Amino acid sequence: MKLDYIVKEDGRVLRDVLRRDMGVSYSAMKSAKWDDRILVDGVPTPVSSVLRAGQTVTMRWPREKPVYQPRPYELSLNIPYEDEHLMVIDKPAPLASQSSAGHPDNSLENAVYAYMGCPEEFIYRPVNRLDKGTSGLMVVAKTPHAQHLLQKQLHTEAFQRVYLAVVEGVPEPERGVIDAPIAKVEAASIRRQVCPEGRPSVTHYRVEQIVGNRALVRLRLETGRTHQIRVHMSHMGCPVCGDFLYGTELPELPGRFALHSAELVLAHPFTGETLRLSSTLPRELTSLL
Numbered sequence: 001m002k003l004d005y006i007v008k009e010d011g012r013v014l015r016d017v018l019r020r021d022m023g024v025s026y027s028a029m030k031s032a033k034w035d036d037r038i039l040v041d042g043v044p045t046p047v048s049s050v051l052r053a054g055q056t057v058t059m060r061w062p063r064e065k066p067v068y069q070p071r072p073y074e075l076s077l078n079i080p081y082e083d084e085h086l087m088v089i090d091k092p093a094p095l096a097s098q099s100s101a102g103h104p105d106n107s108l109e110n111a112v113y114a115y116m117g118c119p120e121e122f123i124y125r126p127v128n129r130l131d132k133g134t135s136g137l138m139v140v141a142k143t144p145h146a147q148h149l150l151q152k153q154l155h156t157e158a159f160q161r162v163y164l165a166v167v168e169g170v171p172e173p174e175r176g177v178i179d180a181p182i183a184k185v186e187a188a189s190i191r192r193q194v195c196p197e198g199r200p201s202v203t204h205y206r207v208e209q210i211v212g213n214r215a216l217v218r219l220r221l222e223t224g225r226t227h228q229i230r231v232h233m234s235h236m237g238c239p240v241c242g243d244f245l246y247g248t249e250l251p252e253l254p255g256r257f258a259l260h261s262a263e264l265v266l267a268h269p270f271t272g273e274t275l276r277l278s279s280t281l282p283r284e285l286t287s288l289l
Contacts, residue, residue: 001061001143007051014040015047017057023269024059025148032059061144063121070099072118073110080277085146085270086127086139087112090279093135094255097126112140127151128161131227133242136163136261136279149269155224162263163219163229164208164281166288168247169238170215174207178232182225191245192227194235201225203232211289214241216281218262229259241288250288258285 005022018024018038029038029047036044037060040051051057078090091097091108099107109124116122125147127139141147153159183198185191192198202222209216215238219229230246233239239247242257250257264277 001145003059003145005057005059007053007055007057010051010053012051013047014038014045014049014051014057017051018047018059022057022059023149023152024145028059028061028144028148032061035062037062059145068099070113070122070124071105071110072114073106074114075111077111077115079115080137080279081275085143085268086141086150088264088275088277089138089140091130091135091138091261093130093282094132096132097129097138098124108138128154128159128224130261131230131259133256134259134261135256135282137161137264137277138261139264139266146269150266153266153269155222158267160263160265161221161224161261163221164260164262164285165217165219165229165233166241166258166285167215167217167233167238168241169213170210171205171207171217171233171236171238176205178203178205178236180232180235182228182231192225192231194231199223199225201228201232203229205232209289214289216289230257252287253284256284258288260285 003022007017018029032038033047038045038047039058040055079087080090081088096107099109112124113122125141127141127147127150130138139150141150179202180194181196181198182192182201183195185193200223204220204222206218207215208218221228230240230243234246240257240259242250242253260281262279266275268275
């Protein structure tokens, strides 16, 4: 992969153009300058060089080798947006976002690998991850530079994530902000808990609908801690329906719980265009109401 950029004004230092104008990470620039992958008008150039307007800066990335060979998983993917830099996938549930030693086969990673035609040098680059039991919108970058730029947007106003959850009980008050730090229960556990010594965690919520002793809640993440919504709703006494870790498993939701990534707003990493995507609540979740 390579990235080209035409210098706009005289007197710019190459390292500043790479970092500020092209958005190249410091580690990528540092490794590239030692093996002639930073070029000006096609010639390897030190990053301390002063440039002229109209010159073309080229940054090349090395070919990466996957940590392991993915296995193709044939799955019909719903992809509401895709271009050469990224794709937004409407992930079903239950489905692991990434392969692991315990789940090497049926994962979104392997489904993306199959969808892209099983390329020899496939590298999976998720930007935001969803739990296996959570459905909805998720971003996957296609290049290392796109992933770097998108991950810089995470937890900023440029990258907004809105979830819908069906919960047991009705939150009081019906709208507000949950500002409660989250920490691991213990080193070997996947469970999290609200804890004064935890990392800052903020969730904005609003009740959208009440049916009996259940509520449909709209939630916007300000931070992105592991299991944040699930922990915060359980902390309020209104666990997500079907949540086997923080609430009660439901037979009508086998392998999943009632949490859905419903809206996504992000700035395109190269064009700056604002992308707004939405996904309707799956039928198995609306049936709970």
